Amino acid sequence: MAHGETVHHAEEEYTSTGLNHRKLLMWVFLSSDCLFFGALIATYMVYRGQSVVGPYPIDIIDIPVTTISTFVLLCSSFAMVQALAATNANNQRGIQIWLLVTAFMGLIFISFQAYEFNAFRAEGLLISTNLFGSTFFTLTGFHGAHVTLGIVWLLGLYWVARKGRLGPRTALDVEICGLYWHFVDIVWIIIFTLLYLIGGFDTGPAAIGGPAPALMGSLV
Amino acid sequence: MTSQPEAGHSRHPTFKQYVVVAIILFVITAVEFVIIFPDYKLGPATVPTLIILSMVKFATVIFFYMHLKFDPKLLTWIFLSGLALGTVVTFSLLFLFSSVGATPQPRDYARDNAVPYVEHGTEEDKPSSGTPPETVPETPDQSAPEPTTGDGGPGDTALLAMGQEIFTGAGGCSACHTIEGITAGLVGPDLTHIGTDASGRISGVSAEDYLTESIRNPEAFVAEGVDRAIAGLMLTALTANLSDQQVDGLVQFLLAQR
Numbered sequence: 001m002a003h004g005e006t007v008h009h010a011e012e013e014y015t016s017t018g019l020n021h022r023k024l025l026m027w028v029f030l031s032s033d034c035l036f037f038g039a040l041i042a043t044y045m046v047y048r049g050q051s052v053v054g055p056y057p058i059d060i061i062d063i064p065v066t067t068i069s070t071f072v073l074l075c076s077s078f079a080m081v082q083a084l085a086a087t088n089a090n091n092q093r094g095i096q097i098w099l100l101v102t103a104f105m106g107l108i109f110i111s112f113q114a115y116e117f118n119a120f121r122a123e124g125l126l127i128s129t130n131l132f133g134s135t136f137f138t139l140t141g142f143h144g145a146h147v148t149l150g151i152v153w154l155l156g157l158y159w160v161a162r163k164g165r166l167g168p169r170t171a172l173d174v175e176i177c178g179l180y181w182h183f184v185d186i187v188w189i190i191i192f193t194l195l196y197l198i199g200g201f202d203t204g205p206a207a208i209g210g211p212a213p214a215l216m217g218s219l220v
Numbered sequence: 221m222t223s224q225p226e227a228g229h230s231r232h233p234t235f236k237q238y239v240v241v242a243i244i245l246f247v248i249t250a251v252e253f254v255i256i257f258p259d260y261k262l263g264p265a266t267v268p269t270l271i272i273l274s275m276v277k278f279a280t281v282i283f284f285y286m287h288l289k290f291d292p293k294l295l296t297w298i299f300l301s302g303l304a305l306g307t308v309v310t311f312s313l314l315f316l317f318s319s320v321g322a323t324p325q326p327r328d329y330a331r332d333n334a335v336p337y338v339e340h341g342t343e344e345d346k347p348s349s350g351t352p353p354e355t356v357p358e359t360p361d362q363s364a365p366e367p368t369t370g371d372g373g374p375g376d377t378a379l380l381a382m383g384q385e386i387f388t389g390a391g392g393c394s395a396c397h398t399i400e401g402i403t404a405g406l407v408g409p410d411l412t413h414i415g416t417d418a419s420g421r422i423s424g425v426s427a428e429d430y431l432t433e434s435i436r437n438p439e440a441f442v443a444e445g446v447d448r449a450i451a452g453l454m455l456t457a458l459t460a461n462l463s464d465q466q467v468d469g470l471v472q473f474l475l476a477q478r
Contacts, residue, residue, distance in 0.1 A: 019292060024295070028302075031299050034299075035305055037306065038310045042311075042313035046317040049330065050329075051330065052334045053335045055337050058406065063257055067249065071249060078238065084232070085238070182285045185285075189277045193271065197270050
């Protein structure tokens with residue numbers, strides 16, 4: 001590959017928006033995915049504090065453990081931008097390593113989630129147990145599905161990279177995957193704040209807005 | 221090559237910028253954790269603070285990691301319009317399902333029908349709660365010598381009634397504590413048998429002193445081996461406004477929970 005191509009990219013086709021169509025499509029999809037997650041988050045918030053049987057969030061939500069898995073997901077976003085930087089710099093080894101690291105951290109995150117779901121099940125919370133279970137598992141489950149899809153995508157890219165087919169010319173392939181991956185990260189930022197940091201202390205309905213309205217009531 | 225703007229391949233942040241962004245995200249997450257664990261440290265400001273912090277993280281990721289800051293503005297508008305729609309949908313649903321005008325309000329319904337959550341493994345503890353309320357005649361017995369003298373000694377039924385009133389009402393205790401048949405809070409320890417349990421909590425400290433201290437100064441110590449005895453949830457400020465007599469009433473009321 002010629003050196004001159006590392007910064008500027010050839011084969012830029014003409015489009016009426018001046019934007020690459022694949023990248024544009026990705027952003028349109030992410031934009032619509034906001035609506036998808038918005039609806040699921042709204043459902044969780046609407047039914048928050050309305051379960052009539054336990055376990056309630058405070059009984060089972062483990063904030064320290066989830067904070068660790070949140071750190072891991074944030075790290076994976078950093079690895080992802082490094083993978084893109086390596087692609088733009090045509091650093092073949094870097095591409096492969098960073099893609100693998102990103103996928104691996106995604107896998108750790110998913111393992112944490114599997115552990116969490118299993119612990120909840122052991123405590124008696126199933127998707128059918130109460131409103132908390134239904135809305136919690138639906139929301140975090142769909143997020144987990146997004147992460148899983150991202151991991152498959154990353155491993156696919158790694159496969160392509162091993163064949164030496166990723167580089168400045170094909171950097172868009174990595175960039176678009178990165179957009180998706182970072183989006184999954186920002187969705188988690190919101191879920192982590194609402195369901196864990198704020199909602200993790202919710203007790204049964206007897207106490208929501210009861211014990212300390214100032215703490216919990218401000219977001220019901 | 222066309223003369224188009226370098227769509228999709230505009231400047232990317234440098235390595236150093238990426239590292240700085242990563243550090244910012246880390247620090248914010250750590251701060252969020254510290255703010256809420258093991259207890260909310262900022263009082264009423266906690267929830268707004270958390271929301272603002274997460275919005276900062278959100279913006280940092282989309283503008284730097286997803287390099288919207290460096291890309292054509294159209295992409296930002298496309299994404300923000302979806303985000304805005306999603307937010308509007310969220311708040312509309314919250315509003316539609318909120319209690320405006322609804323009777324009974326959904327949350328009231330839930331509260332009236334809620335079943336306290338019994339954690340796993342507590343089945344074995346059941347026998348103790350199954351014992352008949354032998355204590356009922358016991359309390360009047362003790363109070364027989366000086367009924368309703370108001371001297372604050374054990375067995376003062378007026379005091380005891382006042383204690384119960386504070387516990388279930390203005391004191392707010394019922395929001396966190398369960399006393400079977402009376403209240404069903406699930407945040408703090410179960411106080412159903414606190415009258416007997418209290419004397420064993422700290423050796424050498426009488427039940428009465430232990431309870432007084434637990435109410436007056438809950439932040440000073442935490443009972444060991446007690447379910448849901450989470451430090452820092454029961455704040456001293458909660459009981460700072462209670463008079464000594466009111467605390468006495470609470471203690472008498474709790475001592476009667478055997």
